[in-house]
Amino acid sequence: MIAFIAKRIVGVVASLLVISLVLFLALSIVPGRASTAALGTNPSPDAIAAFEQRYGLDRPLAVQYFDWLRGVVFGDFGRSYQTDVEIGGEVARRFPVTLQLTLLSTLVALGFAVPLAFGAARFRRTGFDYTLSAVALAGLSMPVFAIATALVLVVSLQLRWLPPGGYVPFTEDPIQNLKLMILPALSLGLVSGGVMMRIFRSGLINAVERDFATVSLSRGASEGRVLVRHAARVAAVPFLTFGAMEISAIFGGAVVIEQIFQLPGLGTLALQGIETRDYRVLQAAALVIATFVMVANLAVDVIAAMIDPRLRRLGAA
Amino acid sequence: MTATSDQPLASSGFGIQWNVPLAIGVIGVAAFLATALFAPWISPYDPEAIDTSSRLQSFNASHWLGTDEYGRDTLSRIIYGGRVSLFVAAIAVGIGTVVGALVGMTAGFVGGRVDAVLMRSMDLVFSFPAILLAVVITGALGSSLENAMIAIGIIFIPGFARFARSLTRSVMLEQFIAYARSTGIPAWRTILVDVLPNVAPGLAVQAMVAIGYAVTLEATLSFLGLGAQPPTPSWGNMIDAGRGFMGRAPLMVIAPVVAIFIVVLSTNLLGDGLQALRDKRQTKGDE
Numbered sequence: 001m002i003a004f005i006a007k008r009i010v011g012v013v014a015s016l017l018v019i020s021l022v023l024f025l026a027l028s029i030v031p032g033r034a035s036t037a038a039l040g041t042n043p044s045p046d047a048i049a050a051f052e053q054r055y056g057l058d059r060p061l062a063v064q065y066f067d068w069l070r071g072v073v074f075g076d077f078g079r080s081y082q083t084d085v086e087i088g089g090e091v092a093r094r095f096p097v098t099l100q101l102t103l104l105s106t107l108v109a110l111g112f113a114v115p116l117a118f119g120a121a122r123f124r125r126t127g128f129d130y131t132l133s134a135v136a137l138a139g140l141s142m143p144v145f146a147i148a149t150a151l152v153l154v155v156s157l158q159l160r161w162l163p164p165g166g167y168v169p170f171t172e173d174p175i176q177n178l179k180l181m182i183l184p185a186l187s188l189g190l191v192s193g194g195v196m197m198r199i200f201r202s203g204l205i206n207a208v209e210r211d212f213a214t215v216s217l218s219r220g221a222s223e224g225r226v227l228v229r230h231a232a233r234v235a236a237v238p239f240l241t242f243g244a245m246e247i248s249a250i251f252g253g254a255v256v257i258e259q260i261f262q263l264p265g266l267g268t269l270a271l272q273g274i275e276t277r278d279y280r281v282l283q284a285a286a287l288v289i290a291t292f293v294m295v296a297n298l299a300v301d302v303i304a305a306m307i308d309p310r311l312r313r314l315g316a317a
Numbered sequence: 318m319t320a321t322s323d324q325p326l327a328s329s330g331f332g333i334q335w336n337v338p339l340a341i342g343v344i345g346v347a348a349f350l351a352t353a354l355f356a357p358w359i360s361p362y363d364p365e366a367i368d369t370s371s372r373l374q375s376f377n378a379s380h381w382l383g384t385d386e387y388g389r390d391t392l393s394r395i396i397y398g399g400r401v402s403l404f405v406a407a408i409a410v411g412i413g414t415v416v417g418a419l420v421g422m423t424a425g426f427v428g429g430r431v432d433a434v435l436m437r438s439m440d441l442v443f444s445f446p447a448i449l450l451a452v453v454i455t456g457a458l459g460s461s462l463e464n465a466m467i468a469i470g471i472i473f474i475p476g477f478a479r480f481a482r483s484l485t486r487s488v489m490l491e492q493f494i495a496y497a498r499s500t501g502i503p504a505w506r507t508i509l510v511d512v513l514p515n516v517a518p519g520l521a522v523q524a525m526v527a528i529g530y531a532v533t534l535e536a537t538l539s540f541l542g543l544g545a546q547p548p549t550p551s552w553g554n555m556i557d558a559g560r561g562f563m564g565r566a567p568l569m570v571i572a573p574v575v576a577i578f579i580v581v582l583s584t585n586l587l588g589d590g591l592q593a594l595r596d597k598r599q600t601k602g603d604e
Contacts, residue, residue, distance in 0.1 A: 015441055015444070018438075018441060019441065019445070023453070026453070026454075026457045027453075027456070027457055137582065137585055137586070137589070138578075138582060140585070141529075141578060141581040141582035141585050142574075142577070142578055142581070143533040143536055143537055143577060143581070144537070145536075145537055145540050145553075145556070146536070146556065146574045146577055146578070149556055149559075149560060149563075149570055149574065150570075150571075150574055152560075152563070153563050153567055153570060153571070157563055157564055157567075248444060248445070248446045248447070249446065249447070251446045251449065252446030252447050252448035252449050252450075253448060255446075255448050255449055255452060256448060256537060256540070256541065259541060267449075270449065270452060270453075270456075271452065271541065273456070274452065274455070274456035274460075274543070279456075279457075282453065282456050286449060286452075286453050289446065289449055290444075290445055290446075290449075293444065293445070293446060294444065297444065
């Protein structure tokens with residue numbers, strides 16, 4: 001197990017190095033130069049030279065990359081071209097917002113997906129099952145931003161139950177914080193919940209129709225018990241491996257959701273970086289989100305390997 | 318027998334087993350294609366014609382879906398927006414399919430280290446959140462419809478590459494491939510002449526289904542201001558514009574949301590229906 005985890009960690013670090021290199025190169029050779037974005041449309045050559053010297057942009061790309069990478073390892077992402085603020089501090093301030101949003105969204109998704117999948121599997125191929133599947137398909141057919149906009153329209157503007165956007169840190173006012181997080185987490189969670197429900201439902205049905213389940217049933221175990229105690233364990237592994245893809249979807253969706261609900265997270269930081277052509281900011285936000293997704297995927301893989309030992313051998317091979 | 322969530326309605330004369338999801342999907346997708354293609358003839362107004370005397374209207378006889386903050390006809394903008402979506406989605410899926418197929422077939426055919434390197438890099442792209450990837454790419458290239466197509470196309474490459482690779486691997490077991498290789502025909506020729514025709518039908522089905530997801534991504538990018546630029550109508554930028562007027566003219570938001578929903582749901586149903594058909598055919602083949 002330790003060998004398996006170690007091997008996966010090496011893989012994650014290698015992947016992140018490649019991602020950091022690609023991000024750095026892609027955003028270093030972009031058409032609109034950082035200096036023109038920061039200094040206005042018609043800067044003097046002296047001003048450009050001074051700007052590039054100040055941010056070390058006059059050095060060879062390779063030197064710039066390794067310098068940047070060394071800083072990143074210690075949480076130093078350099079300074080913003082636009083505001084001259086330390087990006088590392090900004091990332092640290094915004095990180096908890098994105099973390100809270102994605103965690104709550106995952107909880108919402110699981111909260112819908114797991115019970116509904118059990119219900120659908122228990123009453124499989126009945127009107128109940130078909131209705132649930134249809135609703136799930138309808139849910140996952142909505143882009144996250146459309147669901148969010150629809151929820152704001154109905155829940156905030158028509159019913160006036162919840163505020164349409166804004167952010168208060170949990171440590172300052174927990175109740176207000178959660179009130180502001182409900183709609184964002186619902187918007188993100190509903191789509192992924194639909195996807196997860198479909199995966200878990202088909203896994204459960206597959207498992208409960210296999211021989212071991214039939215044997216259990218013939219011994220007098222109730223169908224619900226077989227589903228929860230036996231089939232769930234078999235269905236958990238494909239659910240985790242395919243469901244893990246939704247982690248990436250939730251983080252991607254967070255970029256949009258933060259923008260809609262004015263949450264000061266990493267997603268809005270990335271978009272802000274694009275708007276002001278502050279590519280160091282965009283680089284930092286994208287790299288941190290990618291790291292996040294990779295670590296979350298690693299955690300899911302480890303859990304799956306704990307449930308099904310065969311995966312350890314596959315992964316370590 | 319595999320479990321499918323649908324009951325066959327009837328057998329048509331074409332050897333296709335119709336089912337409810339497939340039927341709804343086909344109708345929905347056909348309607349989308351028709352409105353997009355015939356937009357200039359169907360659309361009641363010019364989608365960019367400003368009429369300040371009829372701003373922010375609700376349903377009425379002359380503007381069925383109301384008007385926006387400039388008095389532009391929402392129905393016409395939806396119809397033309399669909400055209401934009403379809404165009405972007407088709408080009409993007411085209412990019413994804415062609416590049417993905419080339420990568421996947423090469424990896425599957427050559428095998429060994431080339432396969433490992435190609436597929437690892439595909440996994441890497443795949444693990445990056447799609448929307449964030451699109452945001453970074455349009456950030457690097459600049460916000461425009463063309464760059465949105467490229468960004469969305471790149472997102473699709475790894476999926477198609479994986480699929481093409483697995484199809485190629487199964488074609489490789491066929492004797493005619495072994496024959497072609499033994500006679501010293503160059504690899505690129507074998508790939509194009511012998512592998513591609515066997516891989517293409519599967520990829521084509523997958524590409525159909527991908528259109529729905531591409532429409533979602535285009536709408537998302539345009540919503541964020543990274544895709545279609547005003548005044549060009551796009552369902553995404555219509556929703557973004559409508560957010561400021563949700564209290565007075567909720568139709569500005571509701572209409573494009575419903576349009577996206579119908580199109581994506583239709584392509585998903587079509588995909589599900591086709592998948593069910595394939596499963597059925599496979600179980601029949603196994604018997």
